[in-house]
Amino acid sequence: MTRSTARRAAACALVAGVVTSLALASCAEREPRVHHVEIRAMQFVPAELVVDVGDVVVWTNHDVVPHTVTAAGRFDSQQLASQATWRYVAAGTGAIAYTCTYHPTMNATLIVR
Amino acid sequence: MRISSRSSSPVRLVLISAALLALAPACNQKDSPPSPPARTTEGAAHAASADPPAPAAERPAARPAAKLSDAQIAAIVVAANQVDIDAGQLAIAKAKDAEVKDFAQRMVTDHAAVNKAAVELVTKLGVTPEPSDASRALAAGGTEARAKLDQLEGDAFDRAYVDNEVAYHEAVIEVLDAQLIPSATNPELASALTGARPAFEAHLQHARHIQAKLAGGGAGAGAGHAHTP
Numbered sequence: 001m002t003r004s005t006a007r008r009a010a011a012c013a014l015v016a017g018v019v020t021s022l023a024l025a026s027c028a029e030r031e032p033r034v035h036h037v038e039i040r041a042m043q044f045v046p047a048e049l050v051v052d053v054g055d056v057v058v059w060t061n062h063d064v065v066p067h068t069v070t071a072a073g074r075f076d077s078q079q080l081a082s083q084a085t086w087r088y089v090a091a092g093t094g095a096i097a098y099t100c101t102y103h104p105t106m107n108a109t110l111i112v113r
Numbered sequence: 114m115r116i117s118s119r120s121s122s123p124v125r126l127v128l129i130s131a132a133l134l135a136l137a138p139a140c141n142q143k144d145s146p147p148s149p150p151a152r153t154t155e156g157a158a159h160a161a162s163a164d165p166p167a168p169a170a171e172r173p174a175a176r177p178a179a180k181l182s183d184a185q186i187a188a189i190v191v192a193a194n195q196v197d198i199d200a201g202q203l204a205i206a207k208a209k210d211a212e213v214k215d216f217a218q219r220m221v222t223d224h225a226a227v228n229k230a231a232v233e234l235v236t237k238l239g240v241t242p243e244p245s246d247a248s249r250a251l252a253a254g255g256t257e258a259r260a261k262l263d264q265l266e267g268d269a270f271d272r273a274y275v276d277n278e279v280a281y282h283e284a285v286i287e288v289l290d291a292q293l294i295p296s297a298t299n300p301e302l303a304s305a306l307t308g309a310r311p312a313f314e315a316h317l318q319h320a321r322h323i324q325a326k327l328a329g330g331g332a333g334a335g336a337g338h339a340h341t342p
Contacts, residue, residue: 041311042312042315063308064230064309064312065222065312066226102219103219104319104322105315
């Protein structure tokens with residue numbers, strides 16, 4: 001191996017290492033978190049939740065009556081029976097107001113950043 | 114109880130009196146003869162109108178309340194839910210307004226769910242629901258109210274049904290707070306009763322919202338969005 005070839009190989013190895021490190025760091029940053037919203041006593045708890053794009057939000061219905069988790073044009077769990085859960089992967093940034101279509105007094109906000 | 118400014122329809126008063134009769138066993142001590150039906154209806158009329166309340170000495174609630182047993186509470190809960198399920202089924206069949214029909218469907222679904230949970234709980238606790246004057250009066254009042262509702266059609270039916278729902282949920286919340294929850298001895302039963310209260314409160318707000326809309330108050334009053342598929 002000539003000296004110049006050796007230099008190129010070393011440079012490539014360095015670049016590859018940096019790229020790999022950056023990729024790993026990027027993966028670590030994008031690791032989605034799981035958030036939980038409890039539906040209890042005819043309320044979403046917490047009523048406001050801040051998540052990052054790609055995070056997972058899990059709603060669990062602890063009431064004996066069925067509910068929905070619905071944001072018009074964004075997401076809709078359909079009927080969520082007692083003790084059932086529903087997951088949503090946060091997409092698109094902004095504040096998303098959502099409700100239970102069965103019980104209009106139930107309102108909350110998901111903020112995606 | 115919240116005093117409503119709306120006029121009191123006969124149908125509404127029947128259901129109010131039915132729910133309030135749940136208090137009767139607790140209020141009528143052994144040495145007190147039970148109130149005749151006419152007197153009870155008068156009391157309900159007071160509750161549903163803007164009339165000033167009777168002097169404290171004349172009000173049954175001023176007497177010490179007798180304690181209901183868990184078995185009696187269970188029967189009252191089942192009867193109260195069944196009254197609203199039956200009314201809801203009638204409204205699903207007869208209501209003209211889509212929102213009223215949706216609300217009725219919600220009442221059937223939710224009160225059936227509450228009843229199912231209640232029956233499962235008392236079964237687990239080994240409590241057999243015990244009919245009482247209160248549970249029987251609730252059932253009878255519900256039957257009478259449905260018979261009167263059934264004579265109405267169209268907008269008149271919708272308004273009467275929703276008025277009944279407002280009065281019914283107000284009365285049930287009152288009975289829950291004043292009698293059922295304080296009387297429950299089993300902690301799980303007490304917890305279940307407390308846990309059911311927010312559903313009744315949400316139904317009441319929803320019914321008031323529809324009531325305001327039917328009265329021409331617009332969708333801005335009460336609960337806001339009210340679509341129930």
